[in-house]
Amino acid sequence: MQSYSLRAHSHPLVSADSPRAMNPLPLSSSLAALATAALLSLTGCAPSRSSDAASGEIRVGEISSITGKEAACGQSTHRGIVLAIEEANARGGLLGGRPLRLITEDNQSKAGDSGTAARKLISRDEVIAILGEVASNRSLEIASIAQRSQTPMISPGSTAESVTEAGDYIFRVCFLDAFQGKVMAKFARESLALNRIATLSSVSSAYSVGLANHFKETFVAGGASIAAEQKFAEGDKDFRAQLTAIRASQADAIYIPAYYTETALICKQARELGLTLPLLGGDGWASPKLLEIGGEAVEGIYYSAPYSSESTAAQALAFIAKYRERWDGETPDAFAALGYDAALLLIDSLERAGTTEPAALRDAIASTRGLLGATGRTDIDENGNALKAATIMTVKDGKFSYVGVVTP
Structure with a gap:
């Protein structure tokens, strides 16, 4: 897999303003951000979303392990998310032509960093939703904060049952x-x-x-x-x-x-x-x-x-072709497909909700049935979980090889 750096990514839709990539804030700005985060944790109220104005960009947060020991998962997930957002913007944006802006935070595969990133995205960047994480432990850090602030969260790949048990604003696109x-x-x-x-x-x-x-x-x-x-x-x-x-x-x-x-x-x-x-x-x-x-x-x-690059489903074939074109011929792995589907779920829900208002967006995500994406059909159940099939894979002659599919 190619090496990847947020700093080196020149695409305008992706922000490199992770806490480690930024210059320090002035003291007054830092105190304001901390005060807002403290207020959220105490009151449980959702912040005002400046991106919910009648016009202007729609800010979407992402928390991924871009670096660290699970960086391969995080980088793949990130590329899938970027692809879905670029496609939506190429179609003219959402909600009357408003562009999506992805703000990505790197948790470095470390415990504790995802919670810090979630507070920053919600209180300072005022994102309308968070995509992430893959690892269940790190998703659990995000979920409690997202739930208290009434910010919809969609995990691409966290399979532990406890993730969506955090509340009704927490969802996933992978199986359990x-x-x-x-x-x-x-x-x-x-x-x-x-x-x-x-x-x-x-x-x-x-x-x-x-x-x-x-x-x-x-x-x-x-x-x-x-x-x-x-x-x-x-x-x-x-x-x-x-x-x-x-x-x-x-x-x-x-x-x-x-x-x-x-x-x-x-x-x-x-x-x-x-x-x-x-x-x-x-x-x-x-x-x-x-x-x-x-x-x-x-x-x-x-x-x-949850997926095989050998899939012959029409949606998977289309995704693989677009992904290879966007990312220099690279074949997408399961985490890339899940990242794409997480962003696709958010985009589809925004279109159906007709607004970025948190409760309406949450309701639209929760009512998702029959959404076709890279990993197949996604139905969100009453607990925020995706009902998906599982693919059995093996390694043959140094390559991943498809064995079969097991449905729920």
Whole structure:
């Protein structure tokens, strides 16, 4: 995957004014912003939206991991969002010809930074909605702030159930951990004929903990067994002790609900220890960086994803063609497709609402049914969740390869 920098991006629709890219505010401006943020946290009232004027730009916030250890996910998501917004502006804008302006904040894949970014986007930039994040832990930081300020939030890829439980202004365009955990458990039993699987999950990731639990529940309910349950912490680089314990358990496969960085290292170390058993995972693996870091060690793995670049659906084919044209021939991964669909959901809802007024926009998002995008059809349920199909992927000859689709 190509390197990417917000500072280097010259497109006028994308702002590079993240807290780390900006010059410091004058003291009076900083105090004003802090006062506004404090007022929001105390009162729970929505800020005035200057972008809700009769004319002028419509400001949309984005919070992504443009840098840091999940940067591949964040950069892909960002490119998908940019593409959707550029298309809307090329059609003449929204609500009587008003252009969309995307203001992007980089959380550097760090805990705590997403909350800071959300407060800045809401109180100072007065965005009408926030797109982000992919990681569930970081989406949870944003969700509580967005809900208190009555700012609609759409997560492209956070699958933990707790994200949308934050309130009625919080939505997502991806499937839930409960669904993809069940999908992979059934695939392991029915398609791979596996009966004893070990799990290796992160204790510090809501995504990893939830996915491991849902996988385990379905796998055991079907008459199979969990041979071992091993844990690690975010940022760990040595997994040999856990893998050695798994080898002793005589498991016939390992389920690893993690993001691509740790997963690639786990796969390499597993193969170095002589573990040739199947390795299974979730949508956190859906990045070309997994192939780049893992190399031959990720050959033959299986994971669940919301999308495949091998899809033959008309909407997916159109998205892939436009994405390749916009981003120098690059093939979009699942996070790019989810970013595009998150922005598409917001754009479609703005058009149906006919206003940027928060409650009306929230109602329009919540009433979405049958929206066709890069990842297929999106129906938003009563809890703000998207009902989506899951795609099973593998790695064959050093490339991601489509296996099949499982519907809700």
